[in-house]
Amino acid sequence: MESMRVVHYLNQFFGGIGGEDAAGAEPQIKPGAVGPGRQLQARLGERFEIVATAICGDNAFADDPAGIAERLIALIAPYRPQLVIAGPSFNAGRYGQGCGQLCAVVQEKLEIPALTGMYEENPAVEQFRDRVLIARTAGTARHMGEALYSIAALAARLARGETIVQPAEAGCFARGLKRTVFRDDDAAKRAVDMLMRKIAGQPFVSEISVPKFDRVTPARMAASLANATVALVTDGGLVAKGNPERMPTGYTDRMTAISVTGRRQFATDDVEVHHFGYNTQFVSDDANRLVPLDVMRDLEREGVIGKLSETVYSTAGAGMSLANARKVGREIGQRLLQDGAQAAILTST
């Protein structure tokens, strides 16, 4: 049987060009396996042949991810690969970005599978795991041998045309795909079995994966309340009358800014509520039940707070993915800082 043609990608360090001083190295390609690629070739065995190694400096890649990926593709394509393997990049941030970016573009442009390996805390895992198959590795290159073993095992499964249904068992990160599988026992029995194992102190694997939430160090008030500008934010789906920005009722990656300049309270001719996650009748009748504008104006007038920030930020927090919630949260945070807000009250339904 003819072997599968593989192009391997490495950064400047593993590609033997140099260390941090060579991180600006331009994209280049060398025939055959280079550096850890030789060990990878040994792990892959005769069914695969590393026909070339593409190399680029981490900084060069990080400065222009899309442009560099395109140039690497142009170098890689003439070798007619059937698979591209990048890294592993362990916990290296810029290298991980490069590997993820290249794999994603290879799959899209060359329409062949791509594969890489990373440590779970490499930020590129969250960025690319939905699109790119990423083998789980340890945190440092000291574990290169094991990492190449995992990557080679995944490559073998890809070559056999296998579909990976259980990412944990396959040693890779879940892409978040859902597939129908048939189980012998029904859900009630499986749940009770899990509970019994838990009570008995035995190991069990939940069928529901819990997303990992960031732990952010909370900010503290820098000014006294009486001198502070306080903002109002909601995930309850408040929009301007007529919903001019066509905000969705959920599953969104957007927020809307509503000016409250000159308004002492919300009235039904000013705003509407669009959110598919709850019955919006009561807050549509009186939006102050969702965003307490009237009371905040009172407190502003009485001098309890320094000032109410004149823009309310709103989104519909229904069915929102963690990634979209992060994006929307970051945008609102930046806008609050621009507005000079020193504190925010968030109302959630």
Add this chain to the structure above:
Amino acid sequence: MGVPTAQICSMKEVAAMVGSPRIVAGRSVLHPTGDPELDAEAERQLRRTIVGQALEALCGGADANAA
């Protein structure tokens, strides 16, 4: 530098699970800062109480979850 926040919500356990630092109980999922069962004056007073708790929470440290 970040912006300190207090969250008024009804599903407090969910807010705590995702790491919301200052959590204040809202009246209901359907109307966090109001209550259509009350007359206008009492509702406004309720809203003021809830907002007051949020402002108090803002001035405290994180995880000093009020009411």
